[in-house]
Amino acid sequence: MELIIGTRRWSTWSLRPWLALRKTGASFIETEVELRRGEATKADLAAHAPSGLAPVLKDGDLAIWDSLAICEYLAERFPAAGLWPADPAARAQARAAAAQMHSGFTALRGECPMALDQPPQTKALSPETQEDIRKLVRLWRELLDRFGGPFLAGPWSIADAFFTPVATRLRTYGVDLADYGDDGQAAAYADRLLQDPDFLAWEAAAQG
Template identity: 80%
Template sequence: MELIIGTKRWSTWSLRPWLVLRKTGAAFTETEVELRRGEATKVDLAPYSPSGLAPVLNDGDLAIWDSLAICEYLAERFPEAALWPADPGARAQARAAAAQMHSGFAALRRECPMALDEAPQAMDLSPDTQEDVGKLVRLWSDMLDRYGGPFLTGSWSIADAFYTPVATRLRTYGVRLGDYGDTGAAGAYVARLLADPDFLVWEASAKG
């Protein structure tokens, strides 16, 4: 298999399926396309991506071009990796959490891009981004409480891959979750995501 990814320093969409692919234990090659933004990137990605966006997973002659679709495909292809929880209720909630990240948190994503090469520096967040951070704290705290941790639905799942880039954003922009109602569980979850051995491999190579 081959995973086409964007610039590792800031491609959050690429990081998610890359983490999931690592958790399968399958061998894969990665092809990093530098995201130069605008028309140049479209030209660079065109030979690889039917959507003109990264990531893309190539498995034989099959190309899958959306991060969530790639993760779903991997979950079906590698059932032994237990990439979603076995319990139907927990699985539905893990999927809901991943989908919420896939299509939500627009203000946080816009205002706080992933920037793995930048030193952490606190910044003032807009009201919309503050609202997103509050939403994150409530979501994480509720799920960690319900399933007992250490990840959102117990064992690590695709949902946790979807929130790993957010954990880097919170670190980079010095967001103190205690200011948003965290009593410790959400902050500990962020630390756990950032200590994931596969994430550390990605981070080291992103910093090059």
């Protein structure tokens, strides 16, 4: 298998399936395509998939070019990896959380891009982004309470891969979740995501 990823410092969509693929334990080739902020190097990426975007997973003659679709494929291809929870209720809610991140939190994503090459900073946030953070805290706390942690649906799952880039944003832009209704659970969860060995390997490569 080969995973084509965008620039490690910025490409949240590449980080998510990369984490899932690492959790399978499968060997894979990694190809990084340098992106310009806000645009892809379309000619390079178009050679891999019709979307012209990263990431792309290649498995034999099959190419998959959406981060959530890649993760779903990996969960089916490597069932022993447990990329989704075994419990049906936990699995349904983990999937819902991942889908919510995949299509939502647009203000937070737009105003606070992932920037692994930048030191922590404080930033005034718009009301829309603040509301996204409150929504994020409510979601995290609800799932952590329901399934008991340490991750959103119990053990690590694809849902946690989808929120790992969010944890980097909270750190980069100095967001104190206590200001948004957190009792400490959400902040502790974000810290766990940032201490995941596979994320630390991604971050080290991004900064190296």
